[in-house]
Amino acid sequence: MTPKQPNILLIMADQMTPFMLDACGGIGAKTENMTKLAARSANFTNTYTPSPICVPARSCFMTGLYTSTTGCYDNGDPYHSFIPTFAHYLTNAGYETVLSGKMHFIGADQLHGFQRRLNTDVYPSGFIWSYPMPPENDPSFKAFDFTPQYLAENIGPGWSKELQYDEETHFKAMEYLRNTPDKPWMLTVSFTNPHPPYKVPKKYWEMYKDAHIPLPEYPDDMDETYSDYDHAIRRWHGLHLRGDEIRDPKNLIAMRRGFAALAHYVDDKIGDLLEVLEDNGLREDTIVIVTSDHGEMLGEKGMIQKRSLYEWSTRIPLFVDIPDVAPLQIDTPVSLLDVPVTLIDIAGQKPVQSLEGRSLLPAIHGAALEAIPVISEYHGEGIMRPSFMVRLGDWKYHYCHGSDPQLFNLSDDPNEWNNRVGDADCHEIEVTLNKVITGGYFDLEKIENEVWERLPLKQVVNDAMKANETAWDYAIDQNAVAQYVRT
Numbered sequence: 001m002t003p004k005q006p007n008i009l010l011i012m013a014d015q016m017t018p019f020m021l022d023a024c025g026g027i028g029a030k031t032e033n034m035t036k037l038a039a040r041s042a043n044f045t046n047t048y049t050p051s052p053i054c055v056p057a058r059s060c061f062m063t064g065l066y067t068s069t070t071g072c073y074d075n076g077d078p079y080h081s082f083i084p085t086f087a088h089y090l091t092n093a094g095y096e097t098v099l100s101g102k103m104h105f106i107g108a109d110q111l112h113g114f115q116r117r118l119n120t121d122v123y124p125s126g127f128i129w130s131y132p133m134p135p136e137n138d139p140s141f142k143a144f145d146f147t148p149q150y151l152a153e154n155i156g157p158g159w160s161k162e163l164q165y166d167e168e169t170h171f172k173a174m175e176y177l178r179n180t181p182d183k184p185w186m187l188t189v190s191f192t193n194p195h196p197p198y199k200v201p202k203k204y205w206e207m208y209k210d211a212h213i214p215l216p217e218y219p220d221d222m223d224e225t226y227s228d229y230d231h232a233i234r235r236w237h238g239l240h241l242r243g244d245e246i247r248d249p250k251n252l253i254a255m256r257r258g259f260a261a262l263a264h265y266v267d268d269k270i271g272d273l274l275e276v277l278e279d280n281g282l283r284e285d286t287i288v289i290v291t292s293d294h295g296e297m298l299g300e301k302g303m304i305q306k307r308s309l310y311e312w313s314t315r316i317p318l319f320v321d322i323p324d325v326a327p328l329q330i331d332t333p334v335s336l337l338d339v340p341v342t343l344i345d346i347a348g349q350k351p352v353q354s355l356e357g358r359s360l361l362p363a364i365h366g367a368a369l370e371a372i373p374v375i376s377e378y379h380g381e382g383i384m385r386p387s388f389m390v391r392l393g394d395w396k397y398h399y400c401h402g403s404d405p406q407l408f409n410l411s412d413d414p415n416e417w418n419n420r421v422g423d424a425d426c427h428e429i430e431v432t433l434n435k436v437i438t439g440g441y442f443d444l445e446k447i448e449n450e451v452w453e454r455l456p457l458k459q460v461v462n463d464a465m466k467a468n469e470t471a472w473d474y475a476i477d478q479n480a481v482a483q484y485v486r487t
Helices: 032-039 054-063 086-092 161-177 202-208 228-236 239-247 249-279 338-346 424-438 444-468
Strands: 007-013 042-044 096-101 185-190 286-292 318-321 328-330 374-377 387-392 395-400 406-409
Touching: 007 249, 007 338, 032 249, 032 286, 032 318, 054 086, 054 338, 086 096, 086 185, 086 338, 096 161, 161 185, 161 249, 202 249, 228 239, 228 395, 239 249, 249 286, 286 338, 387 424, 395 424, 406 424
Parallel strands: 007 185, 007 286, 042 328, 096 185
Antiparallel strands: 042 318, 286 318, 374 387, 387 395, 395 406
């Protein structure tokens, strides 16, 4: 039987859209280990990121709060150290809480409740990834030209800092699982792949270099379907200048093969972690959770990266395997926000504040899961104003402050081409979903002001830290005297 305080292994991949994973019914990446895990898990088939970008999504994942509640709006934003995370609650419940890999904490607090980290982070901890809106009078502006990462000429066998990082993350996690403590433990293992660049170990590239993977289909009027939000994000990614290259079939198939190969690479890492649990007699005492922080467009709608409110950017996988609990598939939409609340529930702790996620534990044990609005939000770089997505049942609503909204019925229109805003038949659901955003729960004026007001403040700090040659990047306390054979 599962002990009162089971061990917990939480595995996160970065930018892993479920639409490319065999384990999620997608086509592209062969994911034998995730497929087996899904078959024995509570498989949440409609899980959404609370924010389609790394740092804000992970702030929600840690706290169970919306990014607009934590105030973490972009990849250069911290959140307060006094906000309890699931790691704090599990620590207080008697767990050893350990992190191996990426969590992209910004600021001086590089633990946020974890007792220790096994390695440093892959990306910088400072405020340097906060940016203003592109100037409207400069049509050539692009903050980042992400396009080269998605061109066939730059995709294929090779090596990257991201792969090196994941190798270290995996080694440290495997080492930990072979030497777990006598007390309950919670290990978070967070890989940076299949996030680009799509440099792939040769073994995996050989598996996928000729793979047949479906490509997106584009209607003739696709450019006319873009919202103001879409245009802003495309401009941020440089697609207003190089969009035709992204739509080129040779680049589309290359980026999807690269993604699939790296997703397979991560799946093999997951298999290794599960195998060491088995080998060490831990499998039946350990809850295993696999998820991602957000998705990846991979050329859908002629777009790349994340930051978008569309399905390929906002949907993520979520498998929760609790030993001795019967597997089931749950199609009711849920959020990554629900994972930390579920962890706190598993640990038997009571949050000291109202959390904005909900525990999925009753549903995992077979209780009906109420359909409630599931929200994703993004207000940062490239858009710099309040923007939200709401999913309720088959309906999905996109709201961008000061722009025309979008409304899609995913049952009839899974690729989100037919905007139903203004349709008489949809008036009631349109009003309902609009009120979720504009009805007073979210302070839209505050969000809009804060995303701009912070930029000059953070720039002062950035300049001073550069002059002082200081940084918050996590340094590992590795005591060589206590390693290996010393007596």
